[in-house]
Amino acid sequence: MKPRLLATAALAGIALNASAQSNVTIYGVVDAGIVAERGGAAGSLSKVTSGVGSASRLGFRETEDLGGGLSALFVLESGLKVDTGESDVAGSIANRQALVGLNSKTLGMLTLGRQKTTLYKALGEVGDPFGLGYAGSSKNLFPLAGPNTRTSNTVAYATPSYQGLSGEVTYAMGEQAGSQSAGRQYGGALSYSNGDLNARLVYNNRNSDNVQPGVPAVKHDLGHNVLLVANYDFHVIKAFFAYGVDKGYNSAVLPVANAYGYPVAPKATTNSADLLLGATVPVGARGTIMTSYIHKNDKQWGQDASQFGVGYSYAWSKRTSTYVAYARIHNENGAGYTVGNDTEAGSGNSAFNLGVRHAF
Amino acid sequence: MSTFQNSLLTLAFAGLTATAVAPAFAAGHLGTAADFGSPASANFAMRTVVVDGNTKWVNVTNGETVQFSVEGQSFTWHFDTFPDETSFDLAKIAPASIKAGSIRIYVAPNPLYRG
Numbered sequence: 001m002k003p004r005l006l007a008t009a010a011l012a013g014i015a016l017n018a019s020a021q022s023n024v025t026i027y028g029v030v031d032a033g034i035v036a037e038r039g040g041a042a043g044s045l046s047k048v049t050s051g052v053g054s055a056s057r058l059g060f061r062e063t064e065d066l067g068g069g070l071s072a073l074f075v076l077e078s079g080l081k082v083d084t085g086e087s088d089v090a091g092s093i094a095n096r097q098a099l100v101g102l103n104s105k106t107l108g109m110l111t112l113g114r115q116k117t118t119l120y121k122a123l124g125e126v127g128d129p130f131g132l133g134y135a136g137s138s139k140n141l142f143p144l145a146g147p148n149t150r151t152s153n154t155v156a157y158a159t160p161s162y163q164g165l166s167g168e169v170t171y172a173m174g175e176q177a178g179s180q181s182a183g184r185q186y187g188g189a190l191s192y193s194n195g196d197l198n199a200r201l202v203y204n205n206r207n208s209d210n211v212q213p214g215v216p217a218v219k220h221d222l223g224h225n226v227l228l229v230a231n232y233d234f235h236v237i238k239a240f241f242a243y244g245v246d247k248g249y250n251s252a253v254l255p256v257a258n259a260y261g262y263p264v265a266p267k268a269t270t271n272s273a274d275l276l277l278g279a280t281v282p283v284g285a286r287g288t289i290m291t292s293y294i295h296k297n298d299k300q301w302g303q304d305a306s307q308f309g310v311g312y313s314y315a316w317s318k319r320t321s322t323y324v325a326y327a328r329i330h331n332e333n334g335a336g337y338t339v340g341n342d343t344e345a346g347s348g349n350s351a352f353n354l355g356v357r358h359a360f
Numbered sequence: 361m362s363t364f365q366n367s368l369l370t371l372a373f374a375g376l377t378a379t380a381v382a383p384a385f386a387a388g389h390l391g392t393a394a395d396f397g398s399p400a401s402a403n404f405a406m407r408t409v410v411v412d413g414n415t416k417w418v419n420v421t422n423g424e425t426v427q428f429s430v431e432g433q434s435f436t437w438h439f440d441t442f443p444d445e446t447s448f449d450l451a452k453i454a455p456a457s458i459k460a461g462s463i464r465i466y467v468a469p470n471p472l473y474r475g
Contacts, residue, residue: 196447
């Protein structure tokens, strides 16, 4: 009896100690909805989709105070599919974010790992009234496919905010023997927040070369993206603006290869510009209407596209909301863009969403 | 008998409605500082904002923990607002002893839940 009591006491001591030292936060989004897609080559498609409004995720993070204004932090975030229970990416435990670093109140934050690009963060946090989710997602037309979303092997540095002004630079190593530049990607952001105004100017540079031994070398010109995003809160309406210029190889990867089954598949452009005009409107204490118009100007092939999206989200609490959304794309000259959502690229030129989102 | 049954039904309905509505209100706006988050220990603050006579507003991010220094006094707040909450007065979260004046807080969405 006594040894067991002692053991219990000892265990309790350990547990107390551990909780006193560690302050890990578990967070995430569990989002699922009914999605009805129309206009694709294979016909109408209705399905239950995970992460329509915000990609479903499970994350762990911590900030540890090291004293003197210095703290350590980590984030491990995994994407998951609520409709099937599968992981977003098989064999990956933290595909969405995996980073560890140090933050100084005066010198800024340095982090290492798999991290979001400045391009992706600018649209998701400032430029897109849909926050990259729902049928009206700017991902349907803006160039956010693949490594333009997040990069592995990344060193990121963010300055502290000074009078509303802050900056960030990221450098993702290509990690190919014999070349420092092959496969690397880097970016920068200049952010300004001042009361009702949020604005950000970002740059993304992507090298798509492959010089790994044993395979023929593949070389391309660089892909560049410059993007300006802003939102301004007029209180009865919050206005959103985004304008991007995409030049070079892989600067605007097509989200879907040939959704409409054209005899000649749509071609990825190496010279395009994207414009977004949007708004969110509060309706009562808990409702929000989201809307945007997006135009992709393909200066190379003339395969332009325009999208109109509208959605409504009702917050039952800080954590739970239900939503409905609709968007439609008009493709020109054999363009093949589709209406997707935060998690899927979509199959047709229109889609309807109805779902529930819970954040914890 | 029918009156008795009706009364029972009314009671049952009233009870159901009350239980259904009460949690909904609890999950909604309380009209208190808790609508905007919670006080936190200064250790958890990622940055310190010095508020002086020239400060009209402060921009923060939802989910962020910020230490506010007002005329030599300080307090720390962890922001956790409703998704559609974009701005509110600092006075709503500042301790009564701190003069927050008419300074406005602007809340950007929590990046952990975006994209």
